[in-house]
Amino acid sequence: MTHAMLDSEERIVITRPRFGRFFLPGPTEVRAEILEAQLRPMIGHRGKPMEQLMAEMQPALRGVFRTGRPVYIASSSATGLMEAAVRNGARRRVLALVNGAFSERFYQIAVACGLEADALRVPLGEAHAPDRVADALRGRAYDAVTVVHSETATGVLNPIADLARVVHDAGDVVLLVDSVTGVAGAPVESDGWGLDFVLTGSQKALALPPGLAFGVAQDAMLGRAREARGRGIYFDLVEFDKYLAKNQTPNTPALSLLYALQVQLQHIRAEGIEARWARHAAMAERCWQWADDMTQRGIPLGVLAPPGFRSPTVTCLTLPPRRTGPAVTAALASRGWTIGAGYGELKDATIRIGHMGDHTVAELDALLAQLAEVLA
Numbered sequence: 001m002t003h004a005m006l007d008s009e010e011r012i013v014i015t016r017p018r019f020g021r022f023f024l025p026g027p028t029e030v031r032a033e034i035l036e037a038q039l040r041p042m043i044g045h046r047g048k049p050m051e052q053l054m055a056e057m058q059p060a061l062r063g064v065f066r067t068g069r070p071v072y073i074a075s076s077s078a079t080g081l082m083e084a085a086v087r088n089g090a091r092r093r094v095l096a097l098v099n100g101a102f103s104e105r106f107y108q109i110a111v112a113c114g115l116e117a118d119a120l121r122v123p124l125g126e127a128h129a130p131d132r133v134a135d136a137l138r139g140r141a142y143d144a145v146t147v148v149h150s151e152t153a154t155g156v157l158n159p160i161a162d163l164a165r166v167v168h169d170a171g172d173v174v175l176l177v178d179s180v181t182g183v184a185g186a187p188v189e190s191d192g193w194g195l196d197f198v199l200t201g202s203q204k205a206l207a208l209p210p211g212l213a214f215g216v217a218q219d220a221m222l223g224r225a226r227e228a229r230g231r232g233i234y235f236d237l238v239e240f241d242k243y244l245a246k247n248q249t250p251n252t253p254a255l256s257l258l259y260a261l262q263v264q265l266q267h268i269r270a271e272g273i274e275a276r277w278a279r280h281a282a283m284a285e286r287c288w289q290w291a292d293d294m295t296q297r298g299i300p301l302g303v304l305a306p307p308g309f310r311s312p313t314v315t316c317l318t319l320p321p322r323r324t325g326p327a328v329t330a331a332l333a334s335r336g337w338t339i340g341a342g343y344g345e346l347k348d349a350t351i352r353i354g355h356m357g358d359h360t361v362a363e364l365d366a367l368l369a370q371l372a373e374v375l376a
């Protein structure tokens with residue numbers, strides 16, 4: 001992390017403590033070079049330099065989302081585009097696939113936007129089974145399904161490609177995907193899997209500061225948006241599409257964050273998206289293996305998510321008896337390392353390690369060594 005301070009002559013001094021000690025499952029650690037990119041001066045948001053900046057970033061953003069479609073950039077947290085998904089995509093009745101706190105939020109957003117919404121719930125730690133979703137879609141007429149790709153509260157990865165198939169088999173139904181801890185860390189094929197709308201935020205696997213959200217809409221979604229009467233102004237996808245066609249945003253964007261994004265996209269391009277996915281998979285596997293090793297050594301740690309449905313970006317670990325999430329995270333914090341306690345109902349029973357963004361297996365190993373000492 002970078003810290004900016006004033007010296008005795010009131011000049012800004014930037015110090016750069018070592019990268020690799022901040023493993024929250026969002027916001028994630030941001031490299032100093034990316035933070036510093038934000039120091040560039042302002043430009044007008046209707047001028048040529050802005051249009052060049054936006055145009056330059058599109059190919060890399062499309063590579064991250066694996067899409068040929070435009071990638072919209074919103075100046076908001078990810079929840080803003082969750083609301084956009086529902087307001088633009090749903091007509092009347094939504095089926096919300098809930099398996100944790102963030103997918104519960106998607107359901108609550110649908111309710112708050114005045115839609116008729118049914119939650120299909122599975123126990124915490126489980127993924128949604130395509131067969132059961134297909135049954136639910138046969139049982140009642142829905143026009144949209146919400147789902148969270150990587151449930152950050154539980155570390156569960158939903159089988160999005162298979163879910164997309166059953167949703168499309170159900171007819172005129174759009175799939176609205178929160179891939180906030182998926183995109184840029186887990187494989188996402190926006191076009192290949194036919195994800196009608198998929199969104200993420202800047203502060204997770206993209207390893208940027210919070211404040212930007214990104215979304216890709218297929219034709220079916222844009223069609224829905226055009227006919228949606230309650231889509232509002234700020235998150236109107238038709239406007240996003242219209243402005244992006246001229247390399248602009250509908251309103252004044254969070255320009256400093258766009259500068260950070262521009263530099264980060266250069267790094268992501270240089271690494272390659274598939275190599276980025278592989279690095280995340282390697283970190284996740286190391287984390288699971290370590291939990292098994294700890295268990296063998298008499299300190300029982302469980303990976304909450306079942307094999308085959310584990311997120312490559314966040315691992316939720318169940319703790320040994322008499323250990324609680326807040327106590328473990330506090331003990332690590334006193335050593336200068338940050339991870340997440342459990343989320344919501346799982347706050348005490350679990351901890352969460354965000355092995356995503358720009359972290360490496362070597363940095364994760366250093367964290368796990370500290371965690372082993374704390375748990376010993």
Ligand SMILES: *Cc1c(COP(=O)(O)O)cnc(C)c1O
Pocket residue numbers: 026077078079080102148150151152178179180181201204210
């Ligand atoms: C972090 C997160 C969000 C919320 O993002 P904000 O940027 O805080 O609005 C939504 N969904 C998932 C899966 C997340 O991990």
